[in-house]
Amino acid sequence: SPKKRVTVMLNTVHTQCCLSSLLHQPEQYCYPSIFIYGHRATGKSHVILTLLKELELPHAAVSCVECVSAGLLFEQTLLALFGADSAALLPRLPSLSDFVRVYRQVCAQQPAKQTRYIVLERAELLRDMEANLLPGLLRLQELVDDNVAVILLSEIVWDKFRPNTGCFEPLLLHFPDYTKGKILSLDSNPSYTPELYSSYINILLGVFYSVCRDLRELRHLAALNFSKFCEPLEKGEAKEGNTHKLWRNIEPHLKRAMQTVYLREVSSVQWGQQQMDEKEATALRGLSALAHVELPYYSKFLLIAAYLASYNPARTDRRFFVKHHGKMKKTSFLKKHEKTSNHLLGPKPFPLDRLLAIFYSVVDSRVAPTASVFSQISSLVTLQLLTQVGHDDQLDTPKYKCAVSLDFILAISRCVCVCETKYLFLTFGLWLLT
């Protein structure tokens, strides 16, 4: 029965009461807008949509991610509530008032017998659209003078939505996270006893619950690894009651899953194949295993120079890169606040000429300032190894930041520097302030 399924998904008695009181008298006017929030995969849209479907209430479910413009949102809403003809009445690039006008027009022909519901998923994206959209939708009932309720679903609390100008306060409903016990009781496997399955989920939660509460993801992992869990049973090596043996079998496997398939280092298909092949020793190459990037010779030096410029204070350049620099007193060399690790502070922006100055002093040979050296900088930006600070179209003294890690730079400088002292020099420059 639908009601039972929904109550299984629901977490607290409170939300259940609220929802049923809201939805169970469709002939009467509903509260104009309801705001439901809760973390990812806490059953928000599932519960609402199942309820609306099962109770056969007229509704429109729209995901705001899909609506690249407000027009699309209006169109889909009208399409779902009144059919294709009504959506065609909207002008090009409709505004909220156009929507209200069209709504009133078609609503006059088909007056509401039951409350119409408009469900907006990922409602946080409404904030980035036109400023009048969110307040308008919140009091849509008033605007169109129809028995309509707007249900907003979001992962963000209402406080972050409230516009500066104020608005109609919706009814707030919270879907809390599933507790461990709740998750245990949610699913079952048809071919095995519920006790066995819940003991499996218990083991799974032991490994994953600390990092992941996303029900969808947990289910995914459960499905991926269940066959491995059942393996001793199928082979007849263990009985259902022998939980310890089953645990010993699956636990290391799940730990490996956390490092690989959970992080999407290895795809779920590959993970499944690996299980079938039973070759556990041959570890699959993960995505981050191939971190090595081959770069042209000067690009490597440009990147090293960018790193040095990003993490060393500009004052110290003279000391590092000029051969006959004047003496700097040791005490004044580093200011007090600079003694905190620069790597904790993150990369700092630097202008193009500083980058080039360091580049020319770091690279061994004389390099002509050719166009290709400059174009390499911009290709490093498109490869996201450098990031440009400020506008893209700023031609005058552009500023950059280095976006790669210390390990990356160390690997590059190791393969670029033929002579050892040069490498030492570079790494010294890098390490001195770490």
Next chain:
Amino acid sequence: MNESSGCFVFKPSSKKRKRTVGIDEYFVDGNDDCGNGRERFNICQKLWEKIKMDTEILQDELNEKILESLLDFIKKCTLSFQSRTDDWASRMRASEIPTAALVLGVNVPDHDMTFQSLSDLLKNSVTPFSVSVQAKECTALKNLMQRVLERLMGVGVSVEEDEEDSGIHLPQKRVSCSISVLCQWYKTVTKVGRRTLKLSHCKNGFLQSPPIVVIFKDFEAFNPRVLQDFILICNRYIHELPLIFVFGIATSPSTVQHILPHSVSSLLCIELFQSLSCTQHLATVIDKLILTSQFPFKLTGKVLQVLVSIFLYHDFSVRNFVKGLQLALLEHFHSQPLSVLCCKKQEARHNAQKLSHKDVEMVRQLPSFMRYVETQEPQEQVQLLTSDDHVKEVCQMLLKGLRKYHKNYYPILRCLHSLTASLPKYPLGKQIRELHISCLEKNVWETNEYESAMQLLRLLAKDELVAALRKCADILKPGKTKKMKSALQQLEDYIIRFEQLDETLSGEEITSPGKDLQKKTDLFQLQKTLLEMKGSRRTKKMSPFEILRNETLDFIDGLVRSHLTPPELQPLNEVCYYSSSGVLRRHLNATPRTSIQTALSHPFYFLQNENLKTDAGTVSSAAPDICIVYKLHLECGRLINLYDWLEAYATVVSAAEGKDPDAEDYGKVDELKHARFIQSVSELEFLGFVKSTKQKTDHVARLTWGGC
């Protein structure tokens, strides 16, 4: 009347106005003194076509493996879409979009060809629905959706046009660019396809519901927000639309995790595909295009060095390398009138016969030909210098010699490389191109590197040496010239002798001098014997293996000395070899800043005005204003006082006007000079040499280092 006639725009017929200049005209115009421009152009064009085709074939061969595995992946995913069952596991599992992460390396310009062949392959064998998108056309989610829909549904419409009107329309309004529109479209298309295209489907080998493949060409350049939203949307429709993504990644696969948060990347089922590295790619291209006697056109060492260093130092792009080769080809045929002889055997003979008197004179002036003449008998010399017909005859003979030289050069080069490539520290270079360049530039056997390589070779153990020699024999096998055949014969003889050595050696006993050593206990005696042994080791009788090894290596040394001579010594090498590396470098690796500075400090080079010619470091006062201003600004420090600058400028310009230095208004600033000065300063600012500063009033800041 006037008003009404003004409303009609008179369009001149464009045909009359346009003077179409054929490309071959440029070859004639460029060197007006000789009549073979058109022929040279034709030869050049033919050669280029051949090179282009060869590179394309090469590219396809190199990509074959990765593309095939990618296709397999896509087919596998399509099958899993169709066989999707409603069992427990698939209901529990999150629906993921199959994604191929295609790691292609940082040589972004080369990727186009790979993607082109990928989408061709897809269209031919898997699905008609594949789109590729680039980051620059998808700055917002709206644009991305629009591109995907347009390209997909546009293709669909054009495919179905032959059949009856299937009622598919492109979205009229931009607004309705949503995936649900695509869903409906896909359903209609596949339904129609199933009904009407049943036969053709089987023919094409398309699966029943072909997947929709979206290729993101440059993954890194995409706005992360746009990508995330797109993936989120697509994931909502994965049950209705069999979507497959291909990410073209230039750096490393971990960028996927940098760009997409876990909540989004968990919607993807990513599999990794890695292409060949670009250095390997270049090595194959050089192997097939440069190290072959197939093409008559050659590059000298310096030119090849320029092309290779642009590749290694700057872009890693094979496509740009081939483009550079094309430029060299064009330059060669354009600038060298005698390149008319740089073609295939028959054609070259024909063209040699047709050489005009002027051409023959040009041949006589070639340095390599002059050297050749000097080595001839006096009577022959007179003949060569007086009779045109004789020169033509000799030319044919020399061209034949040049072809033979190439036919021998490349196999021997490969042999030498295969022998030395496995030596420790690679004395002659790891890549064959390094060896090739050093052979092109000088007598390779005179270098220290060659000597040390030979010494190392003389230390090789038997099985290593024999294996290397076998490889050499394999290289020499396809050789058709007499010399190569005899070299192969000799080499095989040596290999046989090495093998026979085994049988004879096993009977012999090696007497080591160490045995006597144990008997002597006297210190003096011991010392004496040790000294003797040391002496004897130098002149020690070599084992038969060592003798044979030395003999073999002497033979190889002889081959190198006779065939790997630099091409400069070959007569008529100028016909085939393109040597102006400077031109190539200037075109391919431009230095805009340097040329601006040259233009400003030496206006003579660009304006070709004799009056502007001056000694180094000075500028004529008659030079353009901006040059004078530039010259003056070089003498200043970081901050330049505008008024001082103006006065200095006025003085210089007054001198140019030829005014009397003692006159009262000499060097005085009038309005005209003031305006000219301001204009030149703003031009300098535009070029990026100075900029206004707020540090000091009436000052500008210099932006370049260094003075006069």
